[in-house]
Amino acid sequence: MIKRSFFKSRYLPYLLIFPQILVTLTFFYWPAIQGILQSFMLSDPFGRKSTFVWFYNYIELFTDPLYLKSILITFVFSLATAAVSISLGLFIASMANRALKAKALVRTMLIWPYAVAPAISGIMWLFLLHPSYGVVALAIKKWMGIDWNPVLYGSDAMIMIVMASAWKEVSYNFVFFMAGMQAVPKSLIEAAAIDGAGPLRRFWTITFPLLSPTFFFLTVMNIIYSFFETFGIIHTVTQGGPGGSTNILVYKVYQDGFVGLNLGSSAAQSVVLMSLIIIITVLQFKFVEKKVQYSG
Amino acid sequence: MVEKTPILDFFTYAFLMLGILIVGFPIIYSLIAATLPLDEVSRVPMPMIPGDQFLVNMTEAWTRGNLGTQITNSIIMATGITFGKIVVSMIGAFSIVYFDYKFRKLAFASVFCTLMLPVEVRILPTYEMAANVLSPVQTIWDFLHLNGLVSWFTGNDFSLSLNWSLLDSYPGLIFPLIASATCTFLFRQFFLTIPEELCEAAKIDGATPMIFFRKILFPLSKTNIAALVVIEFVYGYNQYLWPLLVTTNTKMTTAVIGLQNLIPQADDLPEWNIALGGALLVMLPPVLVVLFMQRWFVKGLIEKEK
Numbered sequence: 303m304i305k306r307s308f309f310k311s312r313y314l315p316y317l318l319i320f321p322q323i324l325v326t327l328t329f330f331y332w333p334a335i336q337g338i339l340q341s342f343m344l345s346d347p348f349g350r351k352s353t354f355v356w357f358y359n360y361i362e363l364f365t366d367p368l369y370l371k372s373i374l375i376t377f378v379f380s381l382a383t384a385a386v387s388i389s390l391g392l393f394i395a396s397m398a399n400r401a402l403k404a405k406a407l408v409r410t411m412l413i414w415p416y417a418v419a420p421a422i423s424g425i426m427w428l429f430l431l432h433p434s435y436g437v438v439a440l441a442i443k444k445w446m447g448i449d450w451n452p453v454l455y456g457s458d459a460m461i462m463i464v465m466a467s468a469w470k471e472v473s474y475n476f477v478f479f480m481a482g483m484q485a486v487p488k489s490l491i492e493a494a495a496i497d498g499a500g501p502l503r504r505f506w507t508i509t510f511p512l513l514s515p516t517f518f519f520l521t522v523m524n525i526i527y528s529f530f531e532t533f534g535i536i537h538t539v540t541q542g543g544p545g546g547s548t549n550i551l552v553y554k555v556y557q558d559g560f561v562g563l564n565l566g567s568s569a570a571q572s573v574v575l576m577s578l579i580i581i582i583t584v585l586q587f588k589f590v591e592k593k594v595q596y597s598g
Numbered sequence: 599m600v601e602k603t604p605i606l607d608f609f610t611y612a613f614l615m616l617g618i619l620i621v622g623f624p625i626i627y628s629l630i631a632a633t634l635p636l637d638e639v640s641r642v643p644m645p646m647i648p649g650d651q652f653l654v655n656m657t658e659a660w661t662r663g664n665l666g667t668q669i670t671n672s673i674i675m676a677t678g679i680t681f682g683k684i685v686v687s688m689i690g691a692f693s694i695v696y697f698d699y700k701f702r703k704l705a706f707a708s709v710f711c712t713l714m715l716p717v718e719v720r721i722l723p724t725y726e727m728a729a730n731v732l733s734p735v736q737t738i739w740d741f742l743h744l745n746g747l748v749s750w751f752t753g754n755d756f757s758l759s760l761n762w763s764l765l766d767s768y769p770g771l772i773f774p775l776i777a778s779a780t781c782t783f784l785f786r787q788f789f790l791t792i793p794e795e796l797c798e799a800a801k802i803d804g805a806t807p808m809i810f811f812r813k814i815l816f817p818l819s820k821t822n823i824a825a826l827v828v829i830e831f832v833y834g835y836n837q838y839l840w841p842l843l844v845t846t847n848t849k850m851t852t853a854v855i856g857l858q859n860l861i862p863q864a865d866d867l868p869e870w871n872i873a874l875g876g877a878l879l880v881m882l883p884p885v886l887v888v889l890f891m892q893r894w895f896v897k898g899l900i901e902k903e904k
Binding site: 306307308309311314315316318319321322323325326328329330331332333334336337340390393394397398400401404408409410411412413414415416417418419420421422423425426427428429430434435437440469472473477478481501526530531533534537538552555556559560565568569572575576579580583 | 603606607610611613614617618620621622624625627628631640641642643644685686687689690692693694695696697698699702705708709712714715716718719720721722723724726727728731734773774776777778779782794797798801807808810832835836838839842843854855857858861868870873874877880881884885887888889892895896900
């Protein structure tokens with residue numbers, strides 16, 4: 303850290319940072335500690351009496367087929383959402399990058415899904431894919447002959463929530479990819495063109511590798527998004543069904559804790575989620591240095 | 599594009615149109631649905647020509663879904679979160695960057711840790727906290743058996759019970775969501791890029807820290823603040839899980855959650871025209887904010903990555 307000039311004051315810095323520390327302690331650290339403690343206990347539904355049971359809750363979790371299924375579902379859901387929204391975002395961004403004239407207009411038309419709440423996205427896609435009268439559902443049934451019914455079939459429900467969550471993320475990814483592409487030095491592109499590389503070749507050998515930090519960053523952000531912010535979609539559209547096939551981890555925490563009142567298990571699940579996200583963030587910080595290429 | 603590629607250009611624009619269509623399709627469809635009467639919206643397939651029931655449906659959605667109260671609640675919550683987060687983190691970042699004191703590094707590290715854990719991960723204990731903000735004090739009091747001490751001292755039975763509930767209130771909706779430190783981190787990054795010379799010049803001129811903050815730092819941060827306003831407003835407005843837990847009173851429900859009541863359930867009339875009209879109304883405030891402040895918003899999103 304380079305030498306900085308500081309102000310001298312006895313009490314002002316403490317005063318300034320006090321609100322942040324207060325809120326963080328009250329609504330972050332204290333609950334986090336309570337949560338971890340809670341996960342080591344068996345409590346009655348109203349929290350009156352609790353017994354310390356070491357890792358009982360955790361063992362119960364990892365031997366519970368429903369929980370393991372939930373882990374699988376969450377991973378499938380988040381990878382599918384990330385794949386769809388990143389590829390679509392990249393595709394549209396590369397198209398928009400070539401459309402020199404209409405860039406601002408295109409951006410306006412593509413950016414607003416960011417402002418739509420996931421729950422509202424869920425409502426719209428539920429309407430579109432509803433087995434009885436959704437127009438996309440009808441198209442699927444007529445033109446592809448598939449018996450589409452997200453109310454009955456778990457896989458169809460999963461596709462529906464993937465659509466609802468990916469649709470929203472496309473605009474987020476689009477913004478980042480656009481910015482990333484504009485940071486690619488024109489001189490590189492022109493040099494490649496002089497050497498005879500066509501546009502497609504230029505994209506895959508120059509632009510795409512230079513986009514790898516963005517790509518990596520977006521993968522992590524998309525996965526975190528689909529782990530947590532999609533609670534609204536599940537709660538509005540499928541409530542974890544049918545038959546638990548869309549019961550992602552964060553929804554299960556809510557179900558077990560607030561609806562089922564199994565405080566210990568829910569707390570343990572929260573701690574598992576906490577660890578997962580810490581691992582993902584740490585991995586992100588580490589790999590950023592190794593795998594990605596910078597323009598030099 | 600260096601060479602002339604008419605065929606590829608054509609495909610570029612074609613695919614672009616297609617992309618915009620795919621992204622815009624749900625909203626166009628919802629708009630059309632919101633203009634149709636009940637019998638047409640449940641027709642299979644739904645007609646693609648807009649009807650004339652737009653205002654009728656919107657009014658119905660507004661009254662039936664109690665959208666007036668709910669959208670107001672959402673806007674108050676979002677504004678509170680935006681304002682709270684930006685103010686708290688800006689002065690916090692100022693403190694961390696421009697002063698050198700004992701606990702500076704510790705403060706920053708503890709604030710940094712909150713970046714990694716969104717509220718969804720700690721819902722139960724945060725809920726207990728909101729139900730009784732004084733519970734840490736209570737716990738410490740009980741732990742130290744201070745009841746017994748006071749009883750012994752005064753000769754009477756003494757039992758202290760502290761309770762301050764934030765449930766079903768605006769502070770309850772707002773404060774727990776301010777705890778995340780994303781803005782502090784961002785402001786710190788930004789402040790670190792401001793040249794030393796400005797600070798030194800201010801000190802030479804005898805400026806107090808707060809004058810430096812008001813007259814130099816704050817004006818320089820305006821673009822960042824604008825971007826954060828958009829990001830945090832959208833974030834706050836679209837909150838789902840936390841408001842769901844903290845509010846049970848129908849007068850305090852937020853719009854995104856209240857929309858659920860408009861969705862046709864299995865045995866209701868399939869009044870999707872009303873549900874979608876309501877959805878369009880509810881999504882309007884954040885969409886307007888994003889569209890009007892697009893430029894700063896995009897800039898802010900990209901800065902956030904670094």
